Amino acid sequence: MSREIIIAPSILAADFSRLGEEIAGIDAAGADWIHCDVMDGHFVPNISFGADVIKAIRPVTSKIFDVHLMIAPVDPYLEAFAKAGADVITVHAEAGPHLDRSLQAIRALGKKAGVSLCPATPEAAIEYVLDRLDLVLVMTVNPGFGGQSFLESQIEKIRSIRKMIGDRPIRLEVDGGVTRDNAAAVAAAGADTLVAGSAVFRGKSTADYADNIAAIRAAAAVGRVPELQHGSAQAMRSSGTARLR
Template structure:
């Protein structure tokens, strides 16, 4: 069954001087999830914020907090983020030697578990943990900074992961350079959850944020609509077969 498209604005692109207000604004603007990019300056070349900031902004929205941990080591900090209010905790497959153990720890704390893959990481690394995860996050930029350009080669990876997931209740999320211009392509490849930072926080009001979110959602939903020639192909083949007979 096809999952509903979810839009998860990344607060990395928000105005940090009024972060709580920004979270409330994207909530009112139609965000489905609140995406929180946590960076440590070690695993990725940037530092963003930690569990205390997530705890501070948690009261500003009842929407799920989708917390993406770009940190290494990650295991010592999982509990703090769960207690801060993370509904989903995503760790990088590249961030530690024992991915299975990390996922077990997340679930034991009551949060949903996700795995993120950098652009150069093959999807094979998640093959043996698929039954422990609720989300796969495909990075379509190299993690560390907002505002980067989308890496088109990741479209094929998204397709392959969608095939791997099969009928499992796992969301397939993409993060990095997502705009209204490429949302259809990632959705057509099989993604059902789109993270967008700069493309959402363009403007200064909840109304402008709402228009940005709506544009990305419409584009993503358009990507799911079968092309006319594709939908008519089975009937055409049947007609041709009948003529042959």
């Protein structure tokens, strides 16, 4: 299923001393979603922010809040993030023993449910929860810090998960080291939602952010050209078959 490319800047790379202004800036610059990386210093080796910060910045924009919980345990905090204004809540397959239960809880809170996989976690970990999902997030760096380099080993995982998803209405998101230089490869592998932090917040103005977002989006579009051509060819064949009938 071919879906429009979503660009979700990660506010982990923003200037936290003026976080509201930064979010308003990427909103005006063309961000589709706002990606919020929540780290607990336990599941990952860093601490970022919690539900109170998300609640404080929620009035700044009407864009989708894509909240990525890199915390363990996760279940006790789902309601707090839902109430704070998250639209999509993504938990890690590695963060607890009962992934299916966590996904059910997110859905019960009225939110979209996502699952994330660390680089060493195989795609088989989500095989039996696919029908609970609205989003799969492939980590293309080891979670915990912004500004890391993209792990090329994850391209094949992205491609494999795209096949697993099939026609299900599930977004395939990639987070970690995404730039204008690798966005084409990521999109070609099947990703339709790209998280970018440092690559978006490079520069000091909304105009800079807009240029960065546009460059990533354009690169991703180039990567999808073979997919779109394949889709057009299939449509033409179907049309021809219909006429023959």
